[in-house]
Amino acid sequence: MRSQSRKPARAFIAVAAAGSLLAACSGAGGGGSDDDSINVLMVNNPQMADLQKLTAKHFTKDTGIKVNFTVMPENEVRDKISQDFSNQAGQYDVATVSNYEVPIYAKNEWLHALDPYMSEDKKFAPEDILTPMQVSLSGEDGKTYGTPFYGESSFLMYRKDLFDKAGLKMPEKPTWTEVADLAAKVEGSKKGLAGICLRGLPGWGEVIAPLTSVVNTMGGTWFNKDWEAQLESPEFKKATKFYVDLVRQHGEAGAAQSGYAECLNNMTQGKTAMWYDATAGAGSLEAKGSPVKGKIGYVPAPVEKTKSSGWLYTWAWAMQKASGNADNAWKFISWASSKEYEKLVGKEIGWANVPAGKRASTYEIPEYQKDAKAFYEVTHDAIDKADPRNPGVQERPAPGIQFVGIPEFTDLGTKVSQEISAAIAGKQSVDDALAKSQKLAEKVGKEYQ
Numbered sequence: 001m002r003s004q005s006r007k008p009a010r011a012f013i014a015v016a017a018a019g020s021l022l023a024a025c026s027g028a029g030g031g032g033s034d035d036d037s038i039n040v041l042m043v044n045n046p047q048m049a050d051l052q053k054l055t056a057k058h059f060t061k062d063t064g065i066k067v068n069f070t071v072m073p074e075n076e077v078r079d080k081i082s083q084d085f086s087n088q089a090g091q092y093d094v095a096t097v098s099n100y101e102v103p104i105y106a107k108n109e110w111l112h113a114l115d116p117y118m119s120e121d122k123k124f125a126p127e128d129i130l131t132p133m134q135v136s137l138s139g140e141d142g143k144t145y146g147t148p149f150y151g152e153s154s155f156l157m158y159r160k161d162l163f164d165k166a167g168l169k170m171p172e173k174p175t176w177t178e179v180a181d182l183a184a185k186v187e188g189s190k191k192g193l194a195g196i197c198l199r200g201l202p203g204w205g206e207v208i209a210p211l212t213s214v215v216n217t218m219g220g221t222w223f224n225k226d227w228e229a230q231l232e233s234p235e236f237k238k239a240t241k242f243y244v245d246l247v248r249q250h251g252e253a254g255a256a257q258s259g260y261a262e263c264l265n266n267m268t269q270g271k272t273a274m275w276y277d278a279t280a281g282a283g284s285l286e287a288k289g290s291p292v293k294g295k296i297g298y299v300p301a302p303v304e305k306t307k308s309s310g311w312l313y314t315w316a317w318a319m320q321k322a323s324g325n326a327d328n329a330w331k332f333i334s335w336a337s338s339k340e341y342e343k344l345v346g347k348e349i350g351w352a353n354v355p356a357g358k359r360a361s362t363y364e365i366p367e368y369q370k371d372a373k374a375f376y377e378v379t380h381d382a383i384d385k386a387d388p389r390n391p392g393v394q395e396r397p398a399p400g401i402q403f404v405g406i407p408e409f410t411d412l413g414t415k416v417s418q419e420i421s422a423a424i425a426g427k428q429s430v431d432d433a434l435a436k437s438q439k440l441a442e443k444v445g446k447e448y449q
Contacts, residue, residue, distance in 0.1 A: 037066040038328050041081055042096040043315060044071045047150055047355045050345055051336060058344060059335050065328050085110040090322035093329040097318045099136035099388065102146045103405050105318065106139030112319040113143040117330040124334045128359045132386040136399065137316055146316035147337040151357030153301070153310035153382035154213060154402075155375075157267065157281065158182075158274040160297040162189060176214065176242065176302040179274065183250035186273040195250030197272040198243065200424040201259035204413025207420055209311060209402040210276055213301060215239040216392040217309035222404050222441060225395040227448040229441035231416070231434050241430045244423050256425035268292055276301065278313070279382055282375035283352060298378040300385075305393050310382035311402035314358065357383055397448065408444045415440050 042048050048071065055067050070092070072080060081095045085105060097105065105111050118126045126134070129148065137146035156179065158170055163182075166189040171178055183195030199207045215221070220235035230236055247255045252266050264281055266272045268290060275281070285296050301310040317333040319326060335341055339361055342354045351371040356362045356379070363369070363380045372379075391401040399405040403413060419433035 036064060036328075037068055038093040038323075038325055038332055039068045039070065039091065040094045040332065041070045041072075041077065041084070041092040043074050043077045045074075045315065047315075047353070048096065050349050050353060050355075051149075054341075054344060054348065059332065063328075063331055063335075065331060067332060085320050088320070088322040090320060090324060092320060093323040093325055094317055094319055094333060096149065096315050097146060099133075099146075099312065099314050099316065100400065100403055100405060100409075102137045102316065102318060103139055103399055104407055106141075106143070106145040110321055111145040112321050112323065112326060112329075113139075113145060114147060114319065114330070114333070115144050117334070118144065118147075121330070121334050123340070124338065125359075125361075128339065128361050130358060130360060130380075130383055132312055132383060132388060133314055133316075133358050136312055136314065136388040146318040147333055148314040148316045148358035149337060150355035151312070151314035151383055152278050152280045153312055153357075153379065153386050154210065154277060155279055155301050155310060155378055155382050156274060156276050156299050157285065158297050158299070159270075159292070159295055161295050162186060162193070162273050163297075165189065170297060170299055173300055174302045176217070176304055179276075179302045180242070180246050180250070183246065183274060187250050189273075190270075192271065194252045194266070194272040196246065196274040196276065197252045197258065197263035197266050198247040198255065198276060199259050199263060200247055200251075200255035200421055201257055201262070202414065202417040202421040203259065204403065204410055204417060206259040206417065207424075208413045208417045211240065211243050211420065212402045213309050213311050213391075214243050216401065217302070217304045217306045218242070219305045219393050221392050221394055221396050223397055223445055225397050227397050227445040229438055229445045231438040231441050237430065237434060240420065240423075240434060244420070244430050247424055248426070256421045267296075279310075279357070279375070279379040282379065283372075286372070286374050287352065294374070296374065298375045300378065300382060306391070308382070308385040308387075309391075310386050312383065312386040312388050313402070406444070406448075408447070412440055412444050 052069055060066055084091050118124055133148045133151050138144050163170060166186050168182055168186055187195035199210050201207055215236055218235055218239035220233060220239050221230050224230055252258055252272055260277060263275050263277055264284055267275045286293050303309045317337060319329045323329050339359060342362055345354050346367055351367045354368055363376055369376060386401060388399045388401055403409055416437040419437050422428050423430045423433040
């Protein structure tokens with residue numbers, strides 16, 4: 001892998017400086033930590049809400065370390081973290097970051113390497129963490145800069161009952177060609193039924209996530225190893241046209257405005273026969289009270305030229321390099337990422353709520369297997385087979401499966417997504433969308449050449 005220029009660091013700092021200065025939603029978060037407390041900045045996802053409920057009663061009680069939580073929505077927390085960490089202000093000791101940010105932050109020397117702590121902490125069991133998660137949270141120097149709290153990949157979900165009724169059989173490991181054929185055959189077998197739901201909503205974390213995994217398995221990439229943009233390559237065009245045609249011909253109504261939440265609702269309400277998306281969606285589909293509980297089948301992400309094509313994402317714990325309380329910060333990170341914490345969640349909140357997707361041992365817990373029996377094996381395999389360094393058939397210059405691991409991708413991915421979404425809406429052709437997108441990508445690529 002070629003070394004990246006220092007321009008991305010300045011770009012990320014500029015984004016951080018322009019970021020949100022909103023006050024914390026909860027907790028203290030004042031100017032640094034004292035010996036008996038740490039400040040943690042995190043996203044307001046349900047798994048983190050569970051963590052807040054359990055911390056004082058268990059972690060603080062056992063260690064005497066008070067945890068001051070600051071909790072924000074995803075977009076706001078990303079701005080706040082990048083601002084504090086880029087300035088090395090030390091206001092927060094620990095923050096939730098994703099596998100997108102970790103390699104970038106590590107390269108800019110904003111994070112504490114965690115290897116010394118992991119090697120000395122016998123309870124942490126780093127060997128139990130799934131290899132793709134470890135790789136995605138490492139820097140170019142091979143050191144570990146984050147530990148996963150929970151993780152996900154992607155797979156194909158389908159209505160077993162509707163397939164049976166239509167006399168269709170889902171392959172154990174489908175190709176995208178087979179999926180398109182099945183979508184055409186199952187569509188309309190029930191009044192108003194769409195063949196498949198795919199994200200079309202603009203956003204680098206919306207339509208670009210599934211689309212890029214299709215690009216990977218069809219032989220394409222955003223940039224080649226020399227940072228030359230490839231959005232008008234035959235492989236990228238083929239994959240994008242396939243995606244757009246599939247969702248336009250056999251997808252959900254209003255696809256250009258449909259993201260993860262909309263497809264989840266469509267699948268839950270019986271409006272679509274298939275859905276390709278995050279493994280996290282299975283928990284909602286199989287939740288108590290779900291009208292489709294027990295009716296869904298789960299198979300690996302469809303492929304073409306690669307053996308697997310599921311994406312990889314994790315919310316992880318990272319320690320700011322400027323933290324003045326690193327030892328206590330590690331004690332919290334270790335506890336919140338541990339096997340013991342998962343068991344605690346299972347017992348006190350429910351096994352379906354366990355922050356899974358990071359440890360091999362999770363999938364061996366009988367109680368978890370029982371609650372997640374419909375999807376846990378496919379989820380585990382999807383994460384375990386994800387390769388963030390080599391997700392396609394050609395060498396690429398930056399890590400990432402459903403994203404390109406550079407600071408500029410938040411802006412580039414968002415702008416390209418708007419063009420693709422417009423093609424899905426029928427407002428322009430895929431060729432026109434990719435011609436505009438190619439120019440955007442070329443500007444970014446030149447920064448690294």
